[in-house]
């Protein structure tokens with residue numbers, strides 16, 4: 001496995017740390033941080049920035065009963081949130097999005113498969129599995145598209161992306177990511193709008209498969 | 212003039228007492244320090260007093276329950292609590308769980324590396340001073356960013372806070388933790 005060379009840009013990490021990223025993007029950034037010590041350190045540095053603000057923000061007196069209510073609950077039984085750890089090539093946040101189950105793949109034709117993790121007004125996140133040598137259908141997108149490689153690798157006009165690498169594509173980039181020889185390329189992709197595919201077959205499939 | 216702390220802060224000592232001895236007096240001191248700041252912080256983004264106090268209650272309970280995850284070689288108490296508070300706010304507002312990175316594992320029980328902890332505190336103190344020295348309008352933008360009031364498009368390539376040195380320091384703490392976890396396995 002080679003080292004990660006395409007990292008999360010700082011503005012995106014700042015937006016993630018401050019909680020202003022839409023869910024689908026936040027999932028990709030959380031998954032990248034799970035794989036990358038460098039970006040984890042940058043993310044935690046932004047938490048330190050948040051801590052500095054928390055220390056100087058204007059305080060509001062809390063009501064008299066709050067402290068005793070909290071103390072009364074210290075020993076109360078509670079159910080901890082389930083935590084999801086890495087399984088195979090999928091880091092914890094993706095396993096959480098999969099609800100702990102393996103992805104349910106749907107064929108998109110051309111050997112490409114996808115598994116939708118979330119889809120809503122704010123954007124969508126999906127896993128894509130692309131056989132070696134196969135291109136993701138030529139597509140453009142309305143806004144920012146984030147793609148994180150989980151297995152194998154792909155290349156396009158902007159470079160080569162291996163496991164842990166994050167590609168940031170803005171709306172102006174029309175690119176043709178092609179899976180490299182070797183294991184099928186599995187990646188997590190997030191967009192803030194439905195992907196628009198250019199080739200004919202995928203466009204016909206689009207409404208059926210919620211691309 | 213810089214006045215770097217020469218010893219570990221009270222916040223860190225309280226948090227370690229809570230983590231290692233479940234010390235209620237230390238937790239009470241933490242509550243007195245952080246609860247009003249948390250409430251002010253949460254109300255800044257438009258949440259009413261009652262709901263803000265519910266969130267403060269959840270955050271302080273999480274601090275107590277997840278104390279074992281606190282690692283002073285990686286985070287200041289205020290940074291750790293900041294993240295818990297933002298997570299809780301987002302979960303409440305969006306009614307969905309915010310995606311979070313996988314935990315690396317709990318910091319081993321052993322005595323923390325005092326020089327690393329102190330160096331991190333010094334970096335954090337310098338960050339506070341840098342924030343205090345900013346022009347009011349610049350400081351306002353940074354506060355709004357960390358309060359979650361800016362959209363991701365509004366957050367430019369840099370927030371204006373010098374985070375490079377604290378990032379290198381946190382990275383040392385992360386590498387140390389990863390090394391220790393590897394030895395445990």
Ligand SMILES: [Zn+2]
Nearest residue numbers: 007008036039
């Ligand atoms: Zn990275």
